[in-house]
Amino acid sequence: GAVVSQHPSRVICKSGTSVKIECRSLDFQATTMFWYRQFPKQSLMLMATSNEGSKATYEQGVEKDKFLINHASLTLSTLTVTSAHPEDSSFYICSVRGGIGTYNEQFFGPGTRLTVL
Amino acid sequence: LAKTTQPISMDSYEGQEVNITCSHNNIATNDYITWYQQFPSQGPRFIIQGYKTKVTNEVASLFIPADRKSSTLSLPRVSLSDTAVYYCLVGTSGNTGKLIFGQGTTLQVKP
Numbered sequence: 509g510a511v512v513s514q515h516p517s518r519v520i521c522k523s524g525t526s527v528k529i530e531c532r533s534l535d536f537q538a539t540t541m542f543w544y545r546q547f548p549k550q551s552l553m554l555m556a557t558s559n560e561g562s563k564a565t566y567e568q569g570v571e572k573d574k575f576l577i578n579h580a581s582l583t584l585s586t587l588t589v590t591s592a593h594p595e596d597s598s599f600y601i602c603s604v605r606g607g608i609g610t611y612n613e614q615f616f617g618p619g620t621r622l623t624v625l
Numbered sequence: 626l627a628k629t630t631q632p633i634s635m636d637s638y639e640g641q642e643v644n645i646t647c648s649h650n651n652i653a654t655n656d657y658i659t660w661y662q663q664f665p666s667q668g669p670r671f672i673i674q675g676y677k678t679k680v681t682n683e684v685a686s687l688f689i690p691a692d693r694k695s696s697t698l699s700l701p702r703v704s705l706s707d708t709a710v711y712y713c714l715v716g717t718s719g720n721t722g723k724l725i726f727g728q729g730t731t732l733q734v735k736p
Contacts (some may be wrong), residue, residue: 510652551712
């Protein structure tokens with residue numbers, strides 16, 4: 509399966525600042541990536557679908573102006589949390605959609621822990 | 626996307642076989658059943674996927690009855706390192722590829 513990395517693995521920022529999280533597909537050309545958010549002891553919540561070369565598709569209730577997604581190449585998608593606030597503190601996970609024949613399999617990154625002070 | 630229902634938590638002891646059942650009454654004809662494992666502070670990891678009957682790999686087995694309204698993930702001889710959250714998901718590759726995670730089952734393996 510695809511190897512997916514995220515950077516940084518952990519970030520602490522002050523309220524009001526913006527934070528960028530990178531998701532890289534190291535060995536697979538990913539036309540589609542997904543971004544999830546996970547709060548402590550909760551399940552993953554899909555935030556958006558990131559498509560290479562086009563605008564991301566956001567899930568209902570996710571503010572697209574706050575969570576900016578850019579998927580400029582087949583190996584890189586970025587999530588920018590703009591004007592972060594303490595309630596944005598969470599575990600952010602990206603995934604890469606598998607290719608033909610994988611039947612909905614996704615390959616997940618290790619996650620990024622965001623703490624907003 | 627079909628909704629899934631799993632037990633919230635399960636306990637087991639090392640060396641035992643663990644079976645986690647997932648209900649998906651509204652599964653569609655083209656849907657596959659996929660199980661993921663997640664350790665704390667890590668991204669989920671694919672375990673196994675199936676469409677019908679039985680699938681087995683080096684990690685687990687997946688049993689799917691004929692009506693496909695449920696499935697059972699079987700972990701043989703669990704160890705402490707199998708303590709994790711297990712998610713059952715249902716979907717098809719023909720759509721957007723989105724995965725909607727349910728609450729998952731927290732498996733606690735005790736010595």
